[in-house]
Amino acid sequence: MILIKLGGSVISDKRKYKEFREEGVRKIVKYLPKRDLILVHGGGSYGHILAQEYRIREGFEEWKRIGFARIGVDMQELNLKILNILLEEDIPAISVPPHSLFVMGNSPNLEIFHYAVNLGFVPLTFGDIILHREQGIDICSGDYMMLHLAREFRPQFTIFLTDVDGIYDRDPEEKDAKLIEVLERDVEPETAIKVKDVTGGIAYKIRVMREIANYSKVYVLNGFHPERIRSIIEGEKTVGTVVK
Ligand SMILES: Nc1ncnc2c1ncn2[C@@H]1O[C@H](COP(=O)(O)OP(=O)(O)OP(=O)(O)O)[C@@H](O)[C@H]1O
Numbered sequence: 737m738i739l740i741k742l743g744g745s746v747i748s749d750k751r752k753y754k755e756f757r758e759e760g761v762r763k764i765v766k767y768l769p770k771r772d773l774i775l776v777h778g779g780g781s782y783g784h785i786l787a788q789e790y791r792i793r794e795g796f797e798e799w800k801r802i803g804f805a806r807i808g809v810d811m812q813e814l815n816l817k818i819l820n821i822l823l824e825e826d827i828p829a830i831s832v833p834p835h836s837l838f839v840m841g842n843s844p845n846l847e848i849f850h851y852a853v854n855l856g857f858v859p860l861t862f863g864d865i866i867l868h869r870e871q872g873i874d875i876c877s878g879d880y881m882m883l884h885l886a887r888e889f890r891p892q893f894t895i896f897l898t899d900v901d902g903i904y905d906r907d908p909e910e911k912d913a914k915l916i917e918v919l920e921r922d923v924e925p926e927t928a929i930k931v932k933d934v935t936g937g938i939a940y941k942i943r944v945m946r947e948i949a950n951y952s953k954v955y956v957l958n959g960f961h962p963e964r965i966r967s968i969i970e971g972e973k974t975v976g977t978v979v980k
């Protein structure tokens with residue numbers, strides 16, 4: 737089993753509302769295995785911009801209803817675009833939207849993923865709006881789904897694709913940022929966290945990756961160079977971060 741997240745930073749331009757990177761996604765899909773694969777995609781500018789505007793993570797208030805529902809629609813729109821590309825490349829993907837799978841505060845029920853994988857389908861889930869047991873509404877991030885899927889399936893490889901080469905020792909936009917090739921699970925990486933991201937961005941991602949490293953080989957690769965996915969699967973050395 738291989739678990740891959742198509743980061744929102746790769747599949748969309750995070751600065752522009754609903755800016756889909758179709759060619760980039762097509763290129764990535766050509767390097768994906770056709771089975772024994774679970775996919776997760778992030779929200780990018782289909783999710784984060786409105787999630788922030790409507791302060792979804794701060795819980796329910798009446799004025800947020802339309803915004804919350806709108807993000808749900810936008811995410812399904814993004815999901816549909818990716819599903820279509822997967823199908824065109826002969827990957828039998830089926831969509832599993834978190835908001836109709838579970839209520840946050842409870843663990844996601846992953847039964848559907850097992851059934852789908854056993855029949856040779858490729859489940860595709862994503863960062864989504866979600867109802868919350870206590871605070872009413874929340875965001876279920878793609879990274880959160882990655883964590884639960886890795887715990888459940890113990891994939892051979894877990895790969896996070898982002899728009900940079902891996903995890904850096906500070907914000908990669910800073911001039912002296914250096915790629916961390918091996919991120920040790922128990923060493924606190926000196927990362928500057930400056931990106932605006934309602935799901936906690938890179939700090940949360942690092943926490944998630946460290947836990948997943950208990951169950952799986954975890955890599956962060958640049959989604960603009962998807963041939964690196966193949967290198968990892970074939971056991972070759974490539975540019976990226978491995979979490980050990
Ligand atoms: N120390 C760091 N190392 C690597 N990336 C970093 C670091 N600090 C900030 N970043 C930024 O984090 C981004 C990746 O995380 P981000 O949550 O924005 O994307 P994503 O997870 O692909 O998107 P989504 O949350 O929509 O799925 C990169 O675009 C990068 O610029």
Ligand SMILES: [Mg+2]
Nearest residue numbers: 778933935937
């Ligand atoms: Mg993110």
